[in-house]
Each structure stands twice: as structure tokens, then as C-alpha cells.
Amino acid sequence: MSSSTRCFVVALCLVMISYSPMAAKGEQGLAEQICMESFEDKEGCLALLKQADPKIVSAKSFQDLAEATLEWAVSKGSEGQAFLKELAQVDNSPAIVQCANFDYDGVVESFKSALGELKDDPETASYDAKVAGDGPDCCDRGLASANINNPAIAALNRQILLLSSLAFNAVSKCGD
Helix, strand or coil, X not given: CCHHHHHHHHHHHHHHHHHHHHHHHHCCCHHHHHHHHHCCCHHXXXXXXXXXXXXXXXXXXXXXXXXXXXXXXXXXXXXXXXXXXXXXXXHCCHHHHHHHHHHHHHHHHHHHHHHHHCCCCHHHHHHHHHHCCHHHHHHHHHHHHCCCCCHHHHHHHHHHHHHHHHHHHHHHCCCC
């Protein structure tokens, strides 16, 4: 192979490599599609996806997206509850104890229930995914009534609310 042919092949490869990220950015995955179509807080939803399990952003069907989102939601809800329980031991505020032991029990159980019902009863699964958002709402209200302003809890509650909405919308599209 002549040197000019090699240069051409190398240049062609560099051009193809430089355009591949642009093509990837131009394509919108199913999760991003839901963020753009269904969320008032599109930026928050897209930011959440940057932290997401890769199975979520690479899902090829709404069924796969719903399952991956619910699995991640169970994990994040459990992690959040563990964080709240540790905080409740240190702070011992009744409002934080309520968040940890009641509100987030509901979050985790609702996400688990939605995951278990996804294949056989998507309608109930979508309801359970939506109901999981009640826990962070109740937690926020309880903290506000106790005059507790904790940015870490607020961020956790916001993340779980976004996950609840993402899961609800993904499950709702499973029949499409």
C-alpha cells in the first residue's frame, strides 16, 4: 500500500470517528424521548439519565426501558431509605424518622410491586410506579411542617419523584 493510500485511509478513519459522536448525539433514545415528551422538568430528567444504569439509556423497547427503570428505582429507593435511616439515628427528628420508616417503605414497596407486575399487569404496574412518588411528597410535606430544610433529603426526594414519573411513563408506553 502506497503512503498516499495509507494517508487517505487514516484520514477517512479520523473523519468517520469524529462524526460518530455527532450521530450518537443526534439519535434520541427512548428514555430521552420520554423526558422530552412527558416532563415539565426536562433538564432534571435528562440529568437523572446521565446517572442512570446504562440499560436505561440503551433500551430498545419500552418494555426493556420500563424494566430497567423500575430495577434502578428499587435500588435508588433502597439506597435513599438507608440514607434516611442513618440520618434519623443521628438527628432523631420525628419528621426524618417518618420519611425513613414510613414514606420510603412505600417508595421501595411500590417500585418492587410495579416491577413484579410489569409483565402480567402493566396497568397496575404503571399505577404502582406513579404511587411511588407519594413517599417523597409526604416526606417533603413532613419536613416542611417541622421546619427542616435539608438539601440532601430534598435532592433525594426530587430524584425519586423523577424516577417515579419516568417509570410511570415508560410502563404506560409498553402497550404502544
